[in-house]
Amino acid sequence: LGAATLPRLHDRSGLTVPGYDRAGVRPGIVHFGVGGFHRAHQAMYVDRLLGRDPDAAGWGIRGVGLRPADRAMRDALEPQDGLYTLTLKHADGAVETSVIGSLVDYLYAPDDPEAVLDALAHPDTRIVSLTITEGGYNFIQATGEFDATAPDVAADLVPDAVPRTVFGYVVEALRRRRDRGLAPFTVMSCDNIEGNGAMAHRTFLAFARLADPDLADWIDTNVRFPNSMVDRITPATPPGLRAEVAGRTGVDDRWPVVAEPFTQWVLEDDFASGRPAFESVGVQVVPDVAPYELMKLRLLNAGHQTLCYFGYLLGHRLVHDAAADPDIRELLRRYMTDEGRPTLRPVPGVDLDRYVDTLLERFSNPAIADTVARLCQDSSDRIPKWLLPVIRERLAAGGSASLAAAVVASWTRYAEGEDEQGQPIEVVDPRAAALVPLARLSRTQPLAFVSDPELFGDLARDEGFTRPYLAALESLRTRGARATLAELLAIDP
Ligand code: NAD
Structure with a gap:
């Protein structure tokens, strides 16, 4: 699987491939935490959108991985030019496989932290989305307070530190945007947390307050953190899936994704610098999630x-x-x-x-x-x-x-x-x-x-x-x- 082989996959039966020209897709979203769920959900919705709306070409996704375990995602996606397969399995045994093309780039942050900051501070980046797990928000369960003592967070709070955490990256990128007179991006959490947007707001702001109170005020005024409800059961990729997909479609995907057919995304309409027309591909965009x-x-x-x-x-x-x-x-x-x-x-x-x-x-x-x-x-x-x-x-x-x-x-x-x-x-x-x-x-x-x-x-x-x-x-x-x-x-x- 890769950009070079994609044209040859169009006539494979039982396989859907991107019907749009990927070369024309530019990244407008930076996503932290490209795991199974993001690839089965948000990236699938953006892929659908790219397929039906030529005006959506500015909403491609750049994935970012922060943790050592994400090296494996880099090694899978890089040689495939960001392409991967999503297989949906119905209870009656029916199976559908699609090649998803919305992920245009993947950055493993420890390889080149500056490249991640450049991507975040780029004028074209208008949304930063997150599936960093429930624990990724780094707050104390009972009080809901941000845990500034976590070692990586404490390291990111040292002035001029090279960021390690999502907080360090996002807040430094927002500083650069403010200083360059660029519009802020929207921080869109897609994790399974009640009030995930409010949680992101609280935790990113708490980090920013500790790092730079003036910047925190600017973030509070300018950055939006929409809440969302996300739903599609996406198990970890089982060991046999790669061979199964290859056997059925002839496509060798280093890290395929499998999910249930059901999908739902209810998203609060609260964006700082525009958003894709998500409602045209089945997202419920509502005032209150x-x-x-x-x-x-x-x-x-x-x-x-x-x-x-x-x-x-x-x-x-x-x-x-x-x-x-x-x-x-x-x-x-x-x-x-x-x-x-x-x-x-x-x-x-x-x-x-x-x-x-x-x-x-x-x-x-x-x-x-x-x-x-x-x-x-x-x-x-x-x-x-x-x-x-x-x-x-x-x-x-x-x-x-x-x-x-x-x-x-x-x-x-x-x-x-x-x-x-x-x-x-x-x-x-x-x-x-x-x-x-x-x-x-x-x-x-x-x-x-x-x-x-x-x-x-x-x-x-x-x-x-x-x-x-x-x-x-x-x-x-x-x-x-x-x-x-x-x-x-x-x-x-
Ligand atoms: P996964 O293990 O495939 O991927 C998790 C990703 O999060 C990895 O890239 C990992 O590096 C990153 N991550 C973990 N901790 C982090 C941290 N502290 N900082 C930054 N990045 C961090 O898991 P998944 O199945 O993709 O699920 C991810 C999240 O998506 C879940 O925790 C949940 O909130 C949400 N979600 C999952 C499902 C599902 O069915 N899998 C359904 C709905 C929502």
Whole structure:
């Protein structure tokens, strides 16, 4: 796969290729965190746009990777001139593969930090978008405050430092734009965080305040940070996908992407220097994203958390197997309808019953083969953002959150690092070193795991949470996940 072979791919059956002239596409977006999701989602929307609107040629994407793990993306994309394949797998076995052409360039920042700053400060750059994961925003869970003590951030705050973090790059680039009299760009977060734009605003501004208060004021006045809700389940690329795509289409792609057919992007219309006509390719551009994102975070994302630890403890390793387990399915349905959904506001144009049914179908798609282990990663970034707000709101409204509390118990049991057969569990979490011992300590000090105010606030002092949490945890330890679920589901809400 590459620019030179692209013309020959036009007549391959079962393969869609860019119908536009890539040579005419100029970068207008710089994206940090080119992983599976960006390539299945935003880059796909921009590719669609380039294909239908000749005026969109100024909205190509330059990808940027900051972390050592991103070297592999550079090595895959560079020889392919930014081209890659996206394969969509339907539950009925149908498969569609497209070559995506919107990524016109990829910069691995440690190779040449100045090139990244040049790209960001370039007059043509009008949007800087982000999928840097929930942890990438570098804030303290319980307080929401920016963590200026993180070593890379502290290094970026030293005057004239060569940037390492997204904060260092973006803020230095904005300084250059201001000093050169250039318009600011918009910072568009596409991460799974409630109020992702507001979060980006807070964290970038906090960094800028520490670096240069005048610049922070300029950013606050001039830069926009739209909120968005993004949705398309995109598992990590499975090992066999490259050969599978090559076998089916004849295209050898060093790093293909696979995703579910469903896709949704709800975007707040708040841009500093223009935006692509995203609505023409199916993006819902709205004045207020909040109801959509709460629906997604509290049903889909919190639903994934509901499924994954119980699912793992029951021995399921693939999400669709867990979703097909009648107890897990019932737990999911009950969590969504009895606890997640009552905390939502009406969502314009969405039938929430239908949404819950669609989620259960999406989780059950066997063709996606998403792993339970992927959903169990980075729990300490996810549970506090996706599930704990549901518990707090339910309790504040005088309701019950027994199922959500049991999900926190299932995480605790999982974080002990050993399954019900005594086999080790690899706990992948930035806080694993602290959490695993705490989970084990909670065998003798039952509230040890949930007492860290940074993650749990003061939930450990709220009986409405601790009662069902402790009961589920005790049951998970003494009777196992299956019996615990049976008992939970027998309780009327
Ligand atoms: P991925 O592992 O394929 O890619 C993650 C990217 O983020 C990598 O380029 C990595 O280097 C970068 N990154 C991680 N931490 C960073 C940091 N501190 N600073 C800068 N860059 C950092 O993961 P993915 O599947 O592409 O998911 C990325 C994010 O996209 C998720 O965390 C989530 O917020 C959002 N998302 C994912 C999905 C999905 O189904 N995969 C769906 C909706 C939203």
